[in-house]
Amino acid sequence: MMDAPAEAAIDLQLIVNGTVRQVRTEARTSLCDLLRDALHLTGTHAGCEHGVCGACTVLLDGQPVRACITLAAACDGRAVTTVEGLSGPLVDRLRAAFQAEHALQCGYCTPGMLVSAVDLLERKPGADDDEIRRDMSGNLCRCTGYVGIVRAIRSCTRS
Amino acid sequence: MKPVPFRYQRAASLEEAVAALAGAGADDDVRVIAGGQSLGPMLNLRLVRPTLLVDIHRIEGLRAIDVLPDRGVRIGACVTHAMLEDLPSGDRLPPGLADVLRHVAGGIAYRAIRCRGTIGGSLAHADPAADWPSALAALGATIELAGPAGRRSVAASAFCLGLFETAIEPGEVVAAVVLPGSVIRRWGHRKHCRKVGEFAHAMAICIDRGGEALEAWLGATGGAPVAIALDRGALAGTAGSEAQRRALLRERIAAALPDSIATGDAYARHLHAQMAAEAVNDILANR
Numbered sequence: 271m272m273d274a275p276a277e278a279a280i281d282l283q284l285i286v287n288g289t290v291r292q293v294r295t296e297a298r299t300s301l302c303d304l305l306r307d308a309l310h311l312t313g314t315h316a317g318c319e320h321g322v323c324g325a326c327t328v329l330l331d332g333q334p335v336r337a338c339i340t341l342a343a344a345c346d347g348r349a350v351t352t353v354e355g356l357s358g359p360l361v362d363r364l365r366a367a368f369q370a371e372h373a374l375q376c377g378y379c380t381p382g383m384l385v386s387a388v389d390l391l392e393r394k395p396g397a398d399d400d401e402i403r404r405d406m407s408g409n410l411c412r413c414t415g416y417v418g419i420v421r422a423i424r425s426c427t428r429s
Numbered sequence: 430m431k432p433v434p435f436r437y438q439r440a441a442s443l444e445e446a447v448a449a450l451a452g453a454g455a456d457d458d459v460r461v462i463a464g465g466q467s468l469g470p471m472l473n474l475r476l477v478r479p480t481l482l483v484d485i486h487r488i489e490g491l492r493a494i495d496v497l498p499d500r501g502v503r504i505g506a507c508v509t510h511a512m513l514e515d516l517p518s519g520d521r522l523p524p525g526l527a528d529v530l531r532h533v534a535g536g537i538a539y540r541a542i543r544c545r546g547t548i549g550g551s552l553a554h555a556d557p558a559a560d561w562p563s564a565l566a567a568l569g570a571t572i573e574l575a576g577p578a579g580r581r582s583v584a585a586s587a588f589c590l591g592l593f594e595t596a597i598e599p600g601e602v603v604a605a606v607v608l609p610g611s612v613i614r615r616w617g618h619r620k621h622c623r624k625v626g627e628f629a630h631a632m633a634i635c636i637d638r639g640g641e642a643l644e645a646w647l648g649a650t651g652g653a654p655v656a657i658a659l660d661r662g663a664l665a666g667t668a669g670s671e672a673q674r675r676a677l678l679r680e681r682i683a684a685a686l687p688d689s690i691a692t693g694d695a696y697a698r699h700l701h702a703q704m705a706a707e708a709v710n711d712i713l714a715n716r
């Protein structure tokens with residue numbers, strides 16, 4: 271293994287789930303690896319690591335992003351919200367709905383599902399099933415067959 | 430699934446980015462990174478192994494959308510797909526143009542990708558299946574480039590040269606996309622994906638500005654966007670007959686498609702003809 275060139279180490283300051291965190295890491299570190307390995311926030315899951323599955327989705331300054339293809343270095347000074355930091359009445363309802371509708375089995379996809387669903391419900395509070403399916407198409411689930419997930423999100427829409 | 434080690438530099442201005450590219454050492458493999466939504470996967474898969482990344486994503490001047498005196502619009506290279514998807518309705522942009530931009534942007538990948546991926550990055554990456562190359566060619570856009578020798582402009586129709594190949598010269602950065610303000614009367618944009626948000630297998634866009642010629646382009650043909658010769662007169666000749674219109678489009682598309690598809694792949698040919706027919710139908714349906 272080649273050592274990283276010394277210049278590759280960088281110091282970052284991020285606001286993670288409301289707390290300021292200072293970290294030294296390598297320039298090549300993804301936001302996903304930083305959250306999991308350096309900050310031990312293992313709720314953010316790494317699946318495909320090339321942007322396709324959505325398991326790593328987190329909020330960056332309130333907007334959903336793929337943590338696996340977002341460099342930690344690019345997030346310096348910004349606010350990150352992971353599944354551990356999601357809170358509020360909408361999130362409470364969504365969590366309860368996921369349980370009620372059996373919207374998870376193994377739970378691998380669930381953190382990304384919740385983050386994407388919160389973003390969807392905030393942008394489109396009245397989304398119908400078609401819109402929910404389209405907007406959630408970037409989050410893959412190997413277990414549930416999606417019906418419960420769509421139902422859970424639907425039950426949190428304003429209709 | 431981890432990139433090779435590299436150095437990282439965040440540019441505060443376009444000038445700084447151009448200087449960083451010019452100042453890289455002879456042994457450096459330097460790359461611009463914008464949203465990282467194409468470069469990120471390539472880094473993780475080690476398809477690219479740069480020694481230095483120059484991050485341009487936060488350069489203020491590259492994130493602006495400015496309406497021009499002719500009611501055209503200048504879109505900074507680091508404007509994200511999501512910013513265009515969310516373009517406010519109102520009188521700032523000509524309505525037709527805003528509709529096309531919102532529609533094309535909103536159809537790219539997934540919201541989480543759209544929140545970081547940029548219009549400039551899409552163009553520079555020049556994936557044949559990407560949405561902006563054919564759409565911007567059909568919209569008559571001009572691409573502004575900044576480099577060590579100063580600024581220059583290239584027509585979007587001449588910007589993508591082939592598979593991941595563009596008119597960008599070494600050391601140059603895409604600075605902006607400029608769209609003309611002349612009124613879009615009708616438009617159609619269709620793409621075929623096996624799964625929502627996935628890269629398209631066929632794509633067509635048709636723009637009607639009221640003149641005799643229509644701007645009709647195909648995307649996802651495996652190389653640069655392909656122009657289809659189409660005018661109002663020819664379409665009028667097939668008025669009332671869907672079958673005749675399809676036959677005309679098939680003939681025009683066959684004449685335009687790259688050889689590999691025109692002579693080989695019947696399924697791809699069918700998909701392209703179908704997308705073109707639907708885009709033209711959207712125009713005729715007069716929306």
Ligand SMILES: Cc1cc2nc3c(=O)[nH]c(=O)nc-3n(C[C@H](O)[C@H](O)[C@H](O)COP(=O)(O)OP(=O)(O)OC[C@H]3O[C@@H](n4cnc5c(N)ncnc54)[C@H](O)[C@@H]3O)c2cc1C
Pocket residue numbers: 320321322460461462463464465466467468469470485506507536537538539542545546547548549550551553554556558559560561597601602603604626627628629
């Ligand atoms: C799962 C997934 C699905 C996708 N689906 C689609 C889709 O359906 N349609 C679609 O169009 N796209 C799709 N994309 C790609 C997405 O649109 C990217 O945003 C886009 O291709 C690249 O933009 P970026 O800003 O992320 O560029 P980056 O990834 O940062 O850069 C891409 C390349 O362009 C260069 N570059 C970037 N900006 C500039 C600039 N201003 N000047 C010069 N060079 C520059 C970089 O050096 C690099 O080589 C998808 C991506 C993913 C991960």
Ligand code: FES
Pocket residue numbers: 315316317318319320321322323324325326327336337338339
């Ligand atoms: S792990 Fe990031 S999208 Fe799959």
Ligand code: FES
Pocket residue numbers: 373374375376377378379380410411412413414
């Ligand atoms: S619950 Fe197992 S992947 Fe979705």
